[in-house]
Amino acid sequence: MISFLSQLILFGAGPEAMSGWEQILYLVPLVICTSLVYGATRHEDWRVIITEAIKIGTWLMVLTAGVFVVALIVSLFN
Amino acid sequence: MAIEDEYEFDLDLKNRGVAALLGWLVPGVGHLYQGRTSKGIAIFISVSLLFITGLQMSGGKVVYCSFRQPDIRWQFLGQSFVGSAAIPAVIQNRVVRGQEAAGETHRPLFGGKFSPPDGRERIDWHADYHAYFQMGTLYTFVAGLLNMFAIFDAAFGPMAYGIEVVVNDTDETEGEEVW
Numbered sequence: 412m413i414s415f416l417s418q419l420i421l422f423g424a425g426p427e428a429m430s431g432w433e434q435i436l437y438l439v440p441l442v443i444c445t446s447l448v449y450g451a452t453r454h455e456d457w458r459v460i461i462t463e464a465i466k467i468g469t470w471l472m473v474l475t476a477g478v479f480v481v482a483l484i485v486s487l488f489n
Numbered sequence: 490m491a492i493e494d495e496y497e498f499d500l501d502l503k504n505r506g507v508a509a510l511l512g513w514l515v516p517g518v519g520h521l522y523q524g525r526t527s528k529g530i531a532i533f534i535s536v537s538l539l540f541i542t543g544l545q546m547s548g549g550k551v552v553y554c555s556f557r558q559p560d561i562r563w564q565f566l567g568q569s570f571v572g573s574a575a576i577p578a579v580i581q582n583r584v585v586r587g588q589e590a591a592g593e594t595h596r597p598l599f600g601g602k603f604s605p606p607d608g609r610e611r612i613d614w615h616a617d618y619h620a621y622f623q624m625g626t627l628y629t630f631v632a633g634l635l636n637m638f639a640i641f642d643a644a645f646g647p648m649a650y651g652i653e654v655v656v657n658d659t660d661e662t663e664g665e666e667v668w
Contacts, residue, residue, distance in 0.1 A: 437624055440542065441631060444535035448635040451528050452642040453649050455500065 442471050500646050509644040513572040516540075516636045519643035532639045536632045540571055543628025550614045551625040554582040555605035562605070564626050570633040570640065578603040 446468035450460045502508060503523050512519025517533030520526075543551060552574050555562040569575040581597050581604040588596060597604035606614060615622050642648070 434620070434624075440538065441628065444539050445631060445635060448532055448535045448639060451531055452638040452647060454647050455525075455528075455649075457527065 438472075438475060442468050442475075446471065502643070502646060505644045509640050512636070512640045512643040513570065515573055516571060516632075516639060519640065523643065528642075532636075536571065536636050536639065539628050539632035539635070540574065543625040543632065545625075546621045546628070547618050547625025548614075549602060550606075550618070551622060552578055552629055553603055553605045554578040557586075560606065560611055564630045567630040567633040567637075570637040571629075574603065574629075581605065 446464040446466075447460075449467055450462075450464035454460050454463060501523065508519035508523050510519070511522050512532075515533070516536035517529040517531070520529030520532060523529075552565070552568050553562060554565050554569075554575075556565075565575075565578065569578075577599060581599070581602075585595060585597050585605055585607075588594070595604075595607040618625070638648075
């Protein structure tokens with residue numbers, strides 16, 4: 412995990428660095444940064460920003476998981 | 490604390506145009522100029538992390554300006570909201586297209602950073618980096634769009650609904666009430 416994070420954040424990952432389910436981890440920084448910046452551009456108070464960021468982050472994860480489940484179910488019938 | 494309970498507050502945006510320009514050049518710097526330090530640092534770290542990570546995982550190839558067939562790089566419209574990358578990309582585009590028009594060989598500046606690909610080079614990039622080219626494009630594209638929100642926040646204040654924000658613009662003699 413630490414190796415993955417160091418590759419991802421500090422050095423970037425090469426084409427063969429990861430495969431399979433580990434690629435889903437690329438979603439984590441995307442969701443954290445998106446929800447934090449989006450929350451920060453809507454409010455000034457940090458307590459409200461964090462609350463908003465958690466809401467948006469949760470909503471994004473649920474939406475992504477929903478799309479994943481739908482795609483998985485569709486793939487079972489193909 | 491419920492979001493609806495957020496208190497009214499004064500916000501000194503200083504010179505909005507300068508703040509927006511600084512925020513476009515380097516994410517978060519517009520907020521630092523306005524004295525919104527913690528917010529500026531959070532935006533700088535978040536946007537830069539996404540943008541640099543996207544560049545790193547794709548060998549720095551994903552940010553370039555090209556709007557000519559067969560390579561219509563529409564993702565650059567999002568990436569261009571990070572000005573420190575958009576400016577060299579546009580310069581590279583003008584240099585390379587000028588060389589092509591003059592019938593010269595491709596000789597981009599800065600060792601080819603942010604330069605549009607030459608012919609088969611684009612196919613080679615996809616072959617070399619596989620899904621990481623798409624992932625890097627997504628990261629840099631999202632980083633650019635997030636900075637667009639940040640620039641808007643630096644220029645006009647937070648986009649909160651139902652909250653009264655009194656915005657003071659130092660260029661004007663009186664405060665301007667918005668929202």
